[in-house]
Amino acid sequence: MREDGAVVNGSAVSEGAAVRVGFVLGTSAGGVGRHVRMLARGMTERGVTVVVAGPAATEEAFGFAAAGARFTAVEIADRPRPGADLRAVARLRRVLAGAGVVHAHGLRAGALAALARAGRRQRLVVTLHNAPTAGGAVAAVYGLLERIVAARADLVLVVSPDLGERMRARGARGVAPAVVPAPAPAPSGRDPREVRDALGAGDRPVALTVARLAQQKGLDTLLAAAGHERRPLWAVAGEGPLRADLERGIAAGDLPVRLLGDRGDVPDLLGAADVVVVPSRWEGQPLIVQEALRAGRPLVAADVGGIPGMVGEAALLVPAGDPGALAGAVARVLDDEALRARLAAESARRGAALPGEDDAVDAALAAYAETGA
Numbered sequence: 001m002r003e004d005g006a007v008v009n010g011s012a013v014s015e016g017a018a019v020r021v022g023f024v025l026g027t028s029a030g031g032v033g034r035h036v037r038m039l040a041r042g043m044t045e046r047g048v049t050v051v052v053a054g055p056a057a058t059e060e061a062f063g064f065a066a067a068g069a070r071f072t073a074v075e076i077a078d079r080p081r082p083g084a085d086l087r088a089v090a091r092l093r094r095v096l097a098g099a100g101v102v103h104a105h106g107l108r109a110g111a112l113a114a115l116a117r118a119g120r121r122q123r124l125v126v127t128l129h130n131a132p133t134a135g136g137a138v139a140a141v142y143g144l145l146e147r148i149v150a151a152r153a154d155l156v157l158v159v160s161p162d163l164g165e166r167m168r169a170r171g172a173r174g175v176a177p178a179v180v181p182a183p184a185p186a187p188s189g190r191d192p193r194e195v196r197d198a199l200g201a202g203d204r205p206v207a208l209t210v211a212r213l214a215q216q217k218g219l220d221t222l223l224a225a226a227g228h229e230r231r232p233l234w235a236v237a238g239e240g241p242l243r244a245d246l247e248r249g250i251a252a253g254d255l256p257v258r259l260l261g262d263r264g265d266v267p268d269l270l271g272a273a274d275v276v277v278v279p280s281r282w283e284g285q286p287l288i289v290q291e292a293l294r295a296g297r298p299l300v301a302a303d304v305g306g307i308p309g310m311v312g313e314a315a316l317l318v319p320a321g322d323p324g325a326l327a328g329a330v331a332r333v334l335d336d337e338a339l340r341a342r343l344a345a346e347s348a349r350r351g352a353a354l355p356g357e358d359d360a361v362d363a364a365l366a367a368y369a370e371t372g373a
Contacts, residue, residue: 021368022099023069024092024113025054026076026106029212031287032129033062035180035360036105042361044068053095054109076109080141085112092116101125101373103364111145114152123371125364127157127178128167130216131282131305146170154371159284160306174370179363181355182290188271195265195272199235199258205334207232207300208273210266210288211280213240213259218279218302224323225279226255229331232274237263270295274340275333281320283307296348298340300329314347 021043023036040050044067052064056073064071072095076088093116096102103125104113110126117124126149132142149156150170157178158164164175196206211217219242226234234257236246243259250257263269266288270276276292278301283289285306292299299315301307308317316332318325333340355363 020049022096022102023052024104024109026109027078037062040069041067089116101368107145111148123373124153125155126153179360180285182287185294188267190268192272195268201233205232205274207234207277209277210237213242218281222279223249225327226257228327293347293351298343
């Protein structure tokens with residue numbers, strides 16, 4: 001990497017070099033960064049020149065340059081910082097000078113990219129991957145950023161219908177569904193009995209959740225549900241800022257919940273699970289739901305965001321934040337073998353029809369064409 005942060009396959013590139021597509025992203029710990037890398041790789045393989053602008057940590061985590069893109073470090077924070085934001089806008093304006101299309105991922109990245117391209121004929125596409133789940137000042141800032149994106153983007157791609165409704169209400173000129181596929185699944189390499197034994201489940205059923213330990217994921221609801229329905233081992237794979245709080249809640253209630261930490265064997269965990277549980281306050285197109293569908297596992301999930309459209313009849317849907325309903329739905333799946341088999345069959349059917357990486361690249365290129373690029 002040069003002092004100015006530009007990288008391409010380990011080599012230096014000049015800012016403002018002619019590019020076809022410029023991707024912009026902010027801080028990412030997972031899904032957004034993987035999605036941008038997938039698009040960058042797919043487009044470069046098709047002969048499209050791509051530049052990616054984002055925090056230096058995202059290049060370290062996702063390797064955009066190794067995927068064939070040009071990467072330039074632009075520090076985009078996860079919350080407003082006026083001085084840093086002004087510097088990011090100025091840097092984006094230089095970095096993306098030759099882009100015919102700027103495709104920003106996330107609301108803050110989209111708003112900064114919109115300001116950076118002011119006065120230019122570049123097309124701006126913004127993919128919104130998340131919705132606000134907090135109120136107060138955070139929600140007010142989120143609303144301001146939404147209005148900037150709605151006013152300035154040529155097209156807003158959304159991961160759920162409710163996000164589309166929000167952006168249309170803000171005055172967005174064009175809104176369309178985003179295609180955000182999960183990576184191709186790895187095969188399960190271990191016998192389910194072996195995995196269950198390693199989890200300490202014994203003869204108990206396993207209710208599996210894969211989620212970052214964060215407020216959006218509704219894990220407080222899961223803990224309360226585990227207090228209602230104590231038969232299964234509630235296994236939670238993932239890490240995050242709420243670990244200590246969750247550990248205290250599990251200990252205080254002597255709950256049958258095990259925090260597994262980050263895991264590299266999710267396909268094995270899915271193979272051992274009797275039911276996959278998604279208690280989130282909001283989700284768009286969650287990777288774990290796609291993985292569960294491809295694995296043919298029955299689901300119990302919160303009726304929020306993009307989940308209903310993804311799962312169809314493959315899940316029992318419950319209101320978000322209702323531990324009694326969540327526990328009751330899990331109990332129904334565990335108690336009713338015919339229901340469990342029906343959900344599993346529908347899950348496998350829907351999983352086989354999910355879009356793949358080529359579909360996502362096709363959809364993005366079609367979106368650019370729709371803007372007149």
